[in-house]
Amino acid sequence: MADATARALWERYEPVHDLLYFAPEVRRAADSLGMRGYWMGYFALRAAPLGAAHPSVVTSCFYVFHPARVTRALPDAWTYATPADVLAAREDAVDAAMTALFGPDTVGSAEFGQAADLAWEAAAAADTTGRVLAAGNQALERPGRPAARLWQGLTTLREHRGDSHVAVLVAHGLGPVEAMILKAAAGESDGVLLRETRKWEQADWDAAGTRLCERGLLAADGSLTPAGAALRAEVEALTDAAAEGPWTALGADRAARLAELLDPLARAVETSGLLPTGNPVGLPRSAHPAAH
Structure with a gap:
């Protein structure tokens, strides 16, 4: 199993990455491309590194x-803008969002540039074998602007961890709805928010809950059983272990330095009011030192 490095870095880079979903500059960029509504913009902006994927x-x-949530957005999004156009707009938008939130002095500082370079180096070292979203993001050119470079490096690392998490879920026989129910039962996210935003019917949710109960992972009241809690802990530990490679390559001292540099940025995002209640990404904010 990995040490705490991968989780500690995730707790810091996840809020910064999440600007893609919640910053007004990004929504305006999606609208300017002709995207019809939030979800078309979401899927186009996040999936663009894959090209016009099915x-x-x-x-x-x-x-x-x-x-059905995906097919309402794709492939129609590509009739309004090409993936290349979306990637260019994405880079401009996250650069603008980070500059607005953190301030031009911070974004232009030597420390911010150091964070961008460390994140890019770690992302370049990530093994993307079997990790499709990470590979698509890793293949993008290095942005010249520090804010865009930092965001893109962190996004490659985030998708690397996410791809690893999916592999662990599949290995444990946890489908999409089962995974979300366990996340909500663990208190990491709001279950209603997850079900509605991911567009699952209540019947799908109930059927997945029944399967989890039959496996002894979920109690009748919707809480985790001891076996369910143990499985959740194992899934998270294996995810962290699979995400450790970039930080091993970067080295303990430089990984710790990146965490230190990201700390105030993560805190700025978390206290900005941009992130929605219900914590749809499941980030353990209480575990983030900057949140105390």
Whole structure:
């Protein structure tokens, strides 16, 4: 199993990555491309590194979304803008969002540039074998602007961890809905928010809950059983272990330095009011030192 490095870095880079989903600059960029509504923009912006991938491919990679949620957005999004156009707009938008939130002095500082370079180096060292979203992001050119470079490096690392997490879920026989129910039962996210935003019917949710109960992972009241809690802990530990490679390559001292540099940035995002209640990404904010 890995040490705590992968989880500690995730707790810091996840909020920064999440600007893609919640910053107003990004929503305006999606609208300017002609995207019809939030979800078309979401899927186009996140999936663009894969090219004009078929909706079934995106559904597979993103894992937790009902296929109908994806097919309402793709491939129609590519009739409004090409993946290359979306990637260019994405880079401009996250650069603008980070500059607005953190301030031009912070984004232009030597420390911020150091964080961008460390994140890019770690992302370049990530093994993307079997990790499709990470591979697509890792293949993108290095942005010249520090804010865009930092965000893109962190996003490659985030998708690397996410791809690893999906592999662990599949290995443990946890489908998309089962995975979300366990996440909600563990208190990491709001179950209603997950079900509604990922577009699953209540019947799908109930059927998955029944399967979890039959496996002895979920109690009748919807709480985790001891076996369910143990499985959740194992899934998280294996995910962290699979995400450790970039930090091993970077080295303990430089990984710790990146965590230190990301700490105030993560805190700025978490206290900005941009992140929605219900914690859809399941980030353990209480575990983040900067949140105390």
